[in-house]
Amino acid sequence: xxxxxxxxxxxxxxxxxxxxxxxxxxxxxxxxxxxxxxxxxxxxxxxxxxxxxxxxxxxxxxxxxxxxxxxxxxxxxxxxxxxxxxxxxxxxxxxxxxxxxxxxxxxxxxxxxxxxxxxxxxxxxxxxxxxxxxxxxxxxxxxxxxxxxxxxxxxxxxxxxxxxxxxxxxxxxxx
Numbered sequence: 001x002x003x004x005x006x007x008x009x010x011x012x013x014x015x016x017x018x019x020x021x022x023x024x025x026x027x028x029x030x031x032x033x034x035x036x037x038x039x040x041x042x043x044x045x046x047x048x049x050x051x052x053x054x055x056x057x058x059x060x061x062x063x064x065x066x067x068x069x070x071x072x073x074x075x076x077x078x079x080x081x082x083x084x085x086x087x088x089x090x091x092x093x094x095x096x097x098x099x100x101x102x103x104x105x106x107x108x109x110x111x112x113x114x115x116x117x118x119x120x121x122x123x124x125x126x127x128x129x130x131x132x133x134x135x136x137x138x139x140x141x142x143x144x145x146x147x148x149x150x151x152x153x154x155x156x157x158x159x160x161x162x163x164x165x166x167x168x169x170x171x172x173x174x175x
């Protein structure tokens with residue numbers, strides 16, 4: 001094996017460091033997009049593995065093919081740094097509503113789940129009645145208001161049932 005030169009060692013160190021930093025930067029950006037952090041031990045391990053592998057490969061390839069190794073390192077490093085941005089630009093934009101439910105629907109589903117756990121919760125029925133009315137479901141709103149009135153016969157609940165009965169032209173319940 002030919003005697004290693006100081007320039008070769010410097011090149012291998014610099015390229016391995018740049019690969020490690022570039023890969024960790026790319027991982028950090030990908031994690032930030034998903035609101036996740038890279039834990040320091042995991043980041044150190046990933047950086048160390050990348051550093052050792054790139055340094056070792058450069059020590060083998062650079063003395064024999066210096067220009068090819070330099071070009072290969074630059075191409076791969078630019079790929080690591082540009083790939084996340086390119087991937088983001090090439091991705092098709094999704095509509096804002098795709099796969100997302102409206103906030104009223106989400107709250108209504110949460111209240112329905114709460115009522116499965118605690119079916120005697122009058123407040124949940126009151127709030128569910130208000131949500132159904134806002135969502136344009138007067139029959140379900142009236143049903144929830146009637147359940148709230150059965151559980152908690154207050155003046156407020158009675159007026160709510162009367163208001164929904166008048167507004168939606170629903171018949172009054174027979175008691």
